[in-house]
Amino acid sequence: MNKPSTLAAASVLVAAAIALTGCSAAGPGTPTDSSSAKAAQKTVIDLPITKTEGPNGEAPTPLSGLTLSDADVAKLQAGGYSADFLWHTSSQFVQAVQAGATAEFGRLGIKVGLTANANMNASTQANQIQTALASKPSAILTLPVDPDSAAQAFQPAVKDGVKLVFLSNTPTGYKQGTDYTSIVTDDLYAMGKDAAEQLGKSLNGKGSIGVIYYNAKYYVTNERDAAFLNTMKSEFPKIKIVAEQGFSDATTTTAIASAMLTQHPNLDGMYVSYAQPGAEGVLSALRTAGDTHTKLVTLDVDDPVMVDMAQGGNTVAVVADQAYSLGKGMADAAAYGILGKKAPAFAVAGALAITKGTIAQGYQDSLHASVPSTVQKALGK
Amino acid sequence: MTDTRIEPTTPHIPAMRRVGAAVNQYFALLALALIFVVMAILLGHKGFLMPQNLLNIVLQTTPITIMAIGAVFVLSTAEIDLSIGAVVALSALVGATYIGRYGLVVGVFAGLATGAAAGLINGLLITKLRLPSFLVTLGMMGLITGLSQWYTNLEAVPVLNRTFNGIFGSGSVFGVSSLIIWTGVAILVAHYVYRHTRTGAHVLAAGDNTRAARVSGIKVDRIRIGVMVLSGVLAALAGLLYTGRLHGASYTLGSTDQLTVIAAAVIGGTRLFGGKGSVVGAFIGSLIFGMLNNGLILAGFTNAQQQIAQGIIIVIAIALTLREARSS
Numbered sequence: 142m143n144k145p146s147t148l149a150a151a152s153v154l155v156a157a158a159i160a161l162t163g164c165s166a167a168g169p170g171t172p173t174d175s176s177s178a179k180a181a182q183k184t185v186i187d188l189p190i191t192k193t194e195g196p197n198g199e200a201p202t203p204l205s206g207l208t209l210s211d212a213d214v215a216k217l218q219a220g221g222y223s224a225d226f227l228w229h230t231s232s233q234f235v236q237a238v239q240a241g242a243t244a245e246f247g248r249l250g251i252k253v254g255l256t257a258n259a260n261m262n263a264s265t266q267a268n269q270i271q272t273a274l275a276s277k278p279s280a281i282l283t284l285p286v287d288p289d290s291a292a293q294a295f296q297p298a299v300k301d302g303v304k305l306v307f308l309s310n311t312p313t314g315y316k317q318g319t320d321y322t323s324i325v326t327d328d329l330y331a332m333g334k335d336a337a338e339q340l341g342k343s344l345n346g347k348g349s350i351g352v353i354y355y356n357a358k359y360y361v362t363n364e365r366d367a368a369f370l371n372t373m374k375s376e377f378p379k380i381k382i383v384a385e386q387g388f389s390d391a392t393t394t395t396a397i398a399s400a401m402l403t404q405h406p407n408l409d410g411m412y413v414s415y416a417q418p419g420a421e422g423v424l425s426a427l428r429t430a431g432d433t434h435t436k437l438v439t440l441d442v443d444d445p446v447m448v449d450m451a452q453g454g455n456t457v458a459v460v461a462d463q464a465y466s467l468g469k470g471m472a473d474a475a476a477y478g479i480l481g482k483k484a485p486a487f488a489v490a491g492a493l494a495i496t497k498g499t500i501a502q503g504y505q506d507s508l509h510a511s512v513p514s515t516v517q518k519a520l521g522k
Numbered sequence: 523m524t525d526t527r528i529e530p531t532t533p534h535i536p537a538m539r540r541v542g543a544a545v546n547q548y549f550a551l552l553a554l555a556l557i558f559v560v561m562a563i564l565l566g567h568k569g570f571l572m573p574q575n576l577l578n579i580v581l582q583t584t585p586i587t588i589m590a591i592g593a594v595f596v597l598s599t600a601e602i603d604l605s606i607g608a609v610v611a612l613s614a615l616v617g618a619t620y621i622g623r624y625g626l627v628v629g630v631f632a633g634l635a636t637g638a639a640a641g642l643i644n645g646l647l648i649t650k651l652r653l654p655s656f657l658v659t660l661g662m663m664g665l666i667t668g669l670s671q672w673y674t675n676l677e678a679v680p681v682l683n684r685t686f687n688g689i690f691g692s693g694s695v696f697g698v699s700s701l702i703i704w705t706g707v708a709i710l711v712a713h714y715v716y717r718h719t720r721t722g723a724h725v726l727a728a729g730d731n732t733r734a735a736r737v738s739g740i741k742v743d744r745i746r747i748g749v750m751v752l753s754g755v756l757a758a759l760a761g762l763l764y765t766g767r768l769h770g771a772s773y774t775l776g777s778t779d780q781l782t783v784i785a786a787a788v789i790g791g792t793r794l795f796g797g798k799g800s801v802v803g804a805f806i807g808s809l810i811f812g813m814l815n816n817g818l819i820l821a822g823f824t825n826a827q828q829q830i831a832q833g834i835i836i837v838i839a840i841a842l843t844l845r846e847a848r849s850s
Contacts, residue, residue, distance in 0.1 A: 233676050356824055389825040390778060393815075395767075399578045400819040403569035417678050418775070421768045428692055429581060429767070430574065445770030448680040515622060515680045 184387060185358050188367035193330035196288075196310050196360060199317075199487035201328065204466055206485055207473040209249070213480055218250030222279040222479055224472070227269050228258040229284040229308075233417070234441060234464050237508045238308065241468025242282055249476055254278055263287035267294035280304040280322075280475035288313045295320075304478030306471045310360050317486040322478030324487050325471045327462035329361060331492040332440055333368025339458035339494050340410050340438040341377040348409030349383045351401045353394055353423065355414040356387025362414050365440060369412055383408070391415070394422030402430050410436045416443030416459065427455050442495070442507050444516055450497050451519035457497075463490040465509035550790045550806040557810060561817040568820045575816065577699070581767075583812035584701040585610070585760035586782055590804035591712045592756035593787040595749040598716075599742075600729040600796025601648065601655035603750060605640060606757040606783060608666035610776025613637045614761030615670055618679040618771035626686045633765075634758045640666060641754025645747030655750075663780075670773040678772035681765055690766025704763060705805070708756075713801040725749060729796025782811050785836040810835065 193201050209217075224246055228235050235258070246253055255273050259266035263286045273281060274297055281303055285291030291312035298305060305321040309329075315321050340350065352370065355362040373380060384401050388394055394413060402408060411427075413419045420439035424446065427435055437455040439446060441462070450456035467490045477484035495503030500520060501512045512520070561570050569575050589606050596603045617633025640662065647658045681687060693700045716722040727735040728745045735742050757776070765771040788794060789810060790803025811832060818828045 231671060231676055233678075236676060386819070386822070387824055392774060392778060393819075393825060393828075396578075396582055396815055397819055399575070399582070400569075400816060403572055403575045403578070404820065418768070418772055421678070421770060421772070425768045426578075428769075429578065444678050445680040445768065445772075448682065448769070513677075513680075515682055518682055519680070 184354075184385070185356060185363050186354050186366040186370060188363060188371075190330060190364065190367050190371065193328050193364075193489060195324055195326075195487035199324065201487050201489040202485035204325070204463075204470040204473075204488050204490050207470055207477065207488060209473060209476055213476065213482075214249055216480065217476055220250075220279075220479070221252075222250075223252040223254045223276070224280040224282060224475055225255040225273045225276070225278045226253070226257070227255075227266065227273060227281055227283040229266070229286045230261050231258045233443070233508070234462070237464035237510075238468035238471070241465035241470075241509065242472040243468070245469040245472035246475075249472065251279070251472070251476070251479075259286050261286055263290045263294070266291070270294050270298060274298060274301060274303070277301070278303055279479050280306065282306050282308070282471045282475060284308040285310055285312050304475050306474045306478065308467070308471060318483070323471075323474035323484040325467055325474055326487070326489055327361070327467065328489045328492050329364035330368040332460050332462060333365040333370075334372040335492050335494040336365075336412060336438050336440060336458070336460045337369045337372035338376065339460065339496070340412060340436065341373060341380060343436045343438075343457040344377075344380060344409050346377050347379040349381045349405065349407065350410035350412065351384035351386070351398075351405060351408050352382055353397055353401070353411065353413040353419070354385070354387050355389070355391075355419075357389050366414055380410075388419070391417075391419045392422065394419045395425045396422075398423040398426035399429065402426060402432065402435075406430075408435050410438070411455075413437070413439045415439060416441045416446045420446045420456070424449055424455060442504065444513055447495075447500055447504075447516045448519040450495075451500055451516055451521075453497070459495045459503070461493045461495055461503060461507040463493065463507055465507070466490045550803050550810065553789070554806050554810050554813065557813055557817070561813065565817055565820050570817060570820055575820075579809065579812045579816050580705065581699055581701045582816075583808045584705050585763050585776070586779060586786060586808040586811065587705050587805050588708050588756050588760045588763065589753075589779060589783040590786040590790070590808050591708055591801055592749075592753035593783050594712070594716065594790075594792045594799040594801055594804045595725055596655075596753045597784070597787055597792045597794060598725050598729045598796055598799040599746050599749050600732070601746060601749065602659065602784070602794075603641075603644065603655065603753045603757075604659040604780055605644060605662040605666055606753060606760075607776040607778065607780040608663045608670065609637050609640045609754055609757035610761040610764065610779060611670040611771070611773050612640070612666050612673065612761075613758035614765045614771035614775050615673050615679055615773065617758075617762050618681050618765050619674070621681055621683050621686055622679070626683055626689075629683075629686065630690075630762060633762050634755055637754040637756070637758025637761070638751050639754070640757075641751035642747065644754065645750035648750065649743040649746050667773075667777075674773070676773060678770050680770040682769075687766050687769050690762050691764070692766055692769070701763065701767070704759075708759075709801055709805050716799065716801050721745075721748075726797055726799070731797070781836065782808075782832070785832075786811055789835065789838075 243253055254276055257269045266286050292314050295312050299320050307324045309326040354366045383405055386397050413423050416439045436457045438458045440460050446456055470488050474484045493506050504510050504512050613633045613636040616636045617629045620632040621629030644659055647653050648655045689700055724740045724745050727740055728742045732742055764775045786807030787804045790800050790807035792799035814831055
């Protein structure tokens with residue numbers, strides 16, 4: 142290679158680095174200190190929410206409101222109905238939801254047909270809807286990856302009269318009763334609120350914390366994170382949020398937490414949107430820094446994080462949903478649709494705040510599972 | 523004649539050529555130094571220069587460095603391994619599971635053997651069926667990713683073995699982090715093999731001119747299988763290092779690493795088309811990405827902006843490699 146090209150390339154490299162870092166003061170990046178936080182552009186978690194409500198403002202109904210009589214069950218068992226699962230992704234949460242739905246469909250005599258996951262790809266989900274409709278399912282349990290494109294993608298299912306039960310979100314413009322049967326989801330606000338209260342109580346209502354949040358427009362995490370922030374600000378005015386940093390790739394939380402600890406070495410608490418691998422990465426950064434002071438609260442059951450809490454590490458609480466119950470609720474909502482009963486527009490499962498003393502119960506209530514052996518071992522039982 | 527007439531009027535050209543050659547040779551090091559200076563000036567007040575922060579950069583890039591060493595050997599034979607990120611996750615999960623059941627030694631062996639097996643399959647498909655490594659390892663990436671998700675049903679596997687966690691990520695020897703030791707040992711051993719042994723010479727020869735290498739008696743296919751196995755083993759080691767640092771393994775480990783790894787090797791002076799490489803350069807390349815990532819986070823940039831910066835560097839690195847290949 143000739144020298145001008147190498148020098149030019151090196152110049153471009155350095156210029157790029159300078160340009161990208163040099164404009165930090167005016168850039169739209171997430172702020173890392175509270176003063177700039179006020180001036181910065183709004184983030185995906187700056188939502189003025191104070192309670193759980195559906196994507197279209199629906200009022201929540203507890204899952205306990207979904208009940209089927211013996212006559213309903215007998216009718217379903219005799220009907221030869223079937224249901225498909227078209228999930229947005231694959232995860233421990235989805236597995237637990239599916240397990241709950243499968244068990245309930247089994248009880249109701251509804252056959253489970255196709256199961257697919259779209260890997261968060263809207264076009265893949267559209268293809269999977271077409272594939273599923275070929276087998277003429279009575280119901281589809283799903284989470285629309287992209288509400289806008291899903292409006293078109295699910296239209297053939299609506300036309301065919303398939304009963305759609307959505308997890309957490311609906312396609313844009315869809316109306317309950319005519320287009321879909323029900324939305325079933327976590328009590329997202331309660332989850333974020335519980336997380337804030339757990340962290341606030343562990344700090345005795347004072348100190349400084351950092352927030353590491355999922356920085357993409359995604360209804361579930363945005364609502365939970367916003368509820369955390371709003372609750373922390375309203376219920377714990379003496380706790381200062383000194384750092385906020387978003388991530389879109391959860392494998393980067395180690396680097397983010399390390400940088401946050403570099404700038405705020407006396408941080409009393411941290412919140413991260415979800416456990417795997419988000420909180421795992423944060424714990425790694427805390428261990429590397431030899432930090433046993435900073436308390437961590439996160440969302441969702443994850444074995445390594447539960448081990449840390451069981452061993453008395455940085456994790457003081459994990460707030461989880463009732464994934465298995467969610468699945469059962471979705472199956473019941475589908476049964477409502479098949480039977481022609483009016484289902485709740487927005488059915489929610491409660492939140493669980495799991496601490497070291499309630500780990501075993503937490504696994505049972507959240508995942509309908511017993512404590513894994515490694516977590517049990519960490520508990521010293 | 524011509525030279526004697528021109529030389530007195532342009533005496534600076536040979537000197538500039540020497541400077542240009544030096545810039546070529548030490549491009550990665552110069553880039554690292556320049557990025558360091560820029561970061562130090564702009565982010566010094568935000569903790570960039572704190573010893574713990576600089577140490578964090580090295581610690582966090584250890585798995586990338588380990589894998590980039592494997593990439594140097596693979597790229598030097600004019601092959602590519604896109605399955606390394608997937609191997610990281612599967613090896614980590616297998617290792618973590620077996621550590622829980624049978625202890626440290628069996629677990630580590632099982633993890634490394636998983637990586638070796640993946641590399642062996644890659645190597646055999648490339649050499650025996652004469653398939654392009656790009657397509658073979660792309661396919662293996664999907665296969666191994668699926669295996670990782672299936673193996674533990676998407677659940678993370680915690681590791682309680684303190685000895686393992688200490689040796690593979692969280693511990694230290696006389697105050698020196700085990701990750702630093704892994705980085706140093708891997709670089710020293712790999713650099714020696716690559717530069718000072720017959721094996722290293724054969725690797726370079728196999729990639730530089732395959733026909734000439736065969737004629738001179740070098741078992742090219744064996745070399746290719748060997749580098750793919752090495753790449754798999756080093757990806758597995760990276761997986762174990764992630765596991766030790768996180769005290770657990772999950773199917774998401776390494777999922778976004780392969781592009782950074784290959785880019786680190788290339789920006790460190792390893793040619794994409796074989797015949798040239800540098801183990802130390804790969805280390806510097808991974809430090810560049812680690813430092814840039816760290817600096818951009820400290821500056822408060824989003825992940826999207828970090829990816830833009832990484833993309834710029836990758837494009838420059840590939841442009842440099844392609845121009846060099848054409849000119850040679």
